[in-house]
């Protein structure tokens with residue numbers, strides 16, 4: 201049986217609603233036999249530490265205040281999660297434990313580790329009971345029954361046998377993180393944030409196939425995403441770099457987490473319990489991922505030099521202060537970076553062997569491949585110099601450089617360092633969906649355009665997709681020979697395998713370019729976004745999807761700092777979206793947009809003469825690549841209705857497609873059936889059009905198909921697309937066949953509107969417009 205270990209940290213369990221969210225994740229991701237390792241809820245361990253300190257200081261008032269705080273938090277969790285007998289029993293158990301703590305304190309018999317262990321014991325108990333309430337067979341396990349140490353060393357063989365024997369049943373085991381026992385059954389702790397370590401240890405003991413560390417960030421980032429909004433989330437990080445980051449004090453993984461996985465094939469993932477569907481960061485074995493760049497920051501550290509540092513001494517000191525300690529050697533001398541609050545404890549321990557070199561340091565470490573490091577270090581030094589940041593101590597090792605400063609690196613400075621040093625790799629993986637009329641021309645233009653972008657970005661087309669088959673090559677497809685590669689390598693695929701392939705790509709940025717006309721494909725956008733892909737769409741379906749779906753997609757993109765460009769979905773290559781954005785960004789308020797927004801309908805109406813069959817022209821427009829794959833999308837007015845909706849949403853209007861009135865340019869029933877059915881009845885279209893044409897002509901006007909969006913002063917919106925009889929000589933009557941025209945009125949363009957006019961369909965202009973989107977996307981990533 202393959203088993204998985206899941207670990208949930210304190211922030212994932214900070215409130216009753218978080219317990220409920222975690223239970224849902226377990227329901228979705230665990231099977232019986234899997235193990236769930238939990239930390240203490242929220243800040244419980246900190247509160248227990250405070251309790252211990254007040255006990256040591258014999259401050260009875262503080263002791264009882266902190267105890268009340270703990271009681272309140274735990275009681276709230278029990279009250280909100282349970283009712284009836286279970287509630288009563290859990291409350292009684294909690295009360296008994298708090299009474300026992302008070303009595304031990306009064307008898308001066310309180311001990312630190314068993315006291316701290318309560319946090320994890322409470323979490324495991326509550327979660328297991330809550331899962332039982334949801335009818336999941338779950339059992340809480342005190343890890344002291346599983347993990348034994350002798351002389352601070354874990355007894356691996358014995359522990360493995362114990363785990364195998366004790367974790368046999370068909371239940372989900374909820375195991376306490378952080379704690380273990382020694383051979384005399386005394387409680388020992390595995391270091392602050394040691395629950396990650398508990399999870400990987402347990403995984404190695406039960407031969408699990410994978411460990412998922414569920415936390416409050418979506419994975420491992422190039423720098424702190426709370427400080428630098430365009431921090432890169434890496435899909436893969438190799439174990440050596442993850443280990444180094446942990447040793448440098450980066451909080452995503454605990455320093456010892458990776459050691460139990462050494463030599464094993466156990467997969468490790470870091471993922472968000474707040475957004476379980478978001479793609480994780482995988483920590484992979486050496487050789488399975490390129491070295492990445494990181495900046496990890498420090499605060500309040502002391503730099504000390506230690507004489508005669510013995511092997512294993514740093515580990516003992518880390519255990520003593522329950523905090524990881526970074527150490528390195530310069531010219532044969534050992535240096536430690538200590539959290540300043542613990543320096544006195546370490547000094548006591550090393551009695552007379554330490555010299556404080558610098559105190560109260562801030563700064564950062566730059567992590568990169570050894571080949572890049574020296575160059576990056578020089579650039580960093582220059583940036584510090586330019587910004588007058590005094591570097592009090594610098595050190596370069598094979599795969600990282602330390603800069604210790606006397607001022608904290610604020611978000612602005614960190615953002616500059618990140619932009620100049622990290623966001624440089626600029627590897628972009630491009631997946632192109634749709635190699636039809638437009639997609640084929642886009643690919644022809646691609647080689648030249650990618651070469652143009654190459655000086656700034658390492659851009660590779662890694663996926664080419666048609667409706668049934670794809671070529672997917674993570675190292676890049678040779679564009680000059682893509683047809684040959686397609687012939688030899690194209691394979692059938694389904695949505696699931698596609699999303700998996702994309703989520704596994706080891707690139708800094710990923711872009712899915714949708715040049716299909718497929719609604720089904722657009723429904724995969726949330727999955728692409730969850731895999732951290734930017735989007736470029738010529739396809740109009742996602743932009744016009746139902747409002748709830750659309751807004752949630754937008755929200756997800758905002759949260760992940762992902763871009764979506766869809767310039768060609770309206771007006772092909774015309775810069776209509778740019779113009780609207782620019783006006784609004786400049787403080788203008790748009791009051792109406794009118795015109796012709798369909799290349800096909802423009803071409804048909806402007807080209808038609810009474811001696812022709814309208815349906816012959818429709819077939820010609822299809823042949824030229826103006827129409828949608830099914831030209832009835834154009835004739836029905838749906839395509840233009842969608843375009844008007846995309847523009848309306850760009851103005852911030854909350855409309856749905858059916859809020860835009862529509863009058864078709866064909867008999868409604870011709871929309872039913874197949875394209876062949878339609879062709880069999882094309883005479884009905886011809887008659888329909890001839891009658892309308894004659895009516896317009898009788899009035900001395902020209903038959904056109906137009907759209908209109910008007911926002912009144914009071915904010916009322918009217919929107920429609922339909923047949924119009926244009927005055928002879930007007931701009932719309934005189935439109936060049938195939939051209940679109942957008943007449944935009946705004947507060948500033950009231951009397952004399954802003955007009956954008958030009959080809960509104962066609963393979964070349966549309967393909968070029970998609971390249972424009974790709975170019976501007978790369979500029980946004982800079």
Ligand SMILES: NC(=O)C1=CN([C@@H]2O[C@H](COP(=O)(O)OP(=O)(O)OC[C@H]3O[C@@H](n4cnc5c(N)ncnc54)[C@H](OP(=O)(O)O)[C@@H]3O)[C@@H](O)[C@H]2O)C=CC1
Pocket residue numbers: 633634635636637638639665666667668669715716717718720721738739740768769770771772799825826827828829960961962963966
């Ligand atoms: N033509 C124009 O002037 C303009 C077009 N657009 C938009 O561009 C898009 C493409 O138009 P066009 O090139 O004419 O269309 P085509 O029908 O010629 O090509 C569509 C391509 O998409 C592929 N495809 C269809 N469904 C899927 C799917 N589920 N997954 C992956 N691929 C799929 C098709 O595969 P297969 O080969 O297997 O059928 C085909 O290669 C449309 O959304 C259109 O609205 C936008 C502006 C202007």
Ligand SMILES: N[C@@H](CC=O)C(=O)O
Pocket residue numbers: 768769770771772797798799800801826827828834839960961962
């Ligand atoms: N079929 C569309 C193509 C562009 O979106 C049109 O004719 O405008």
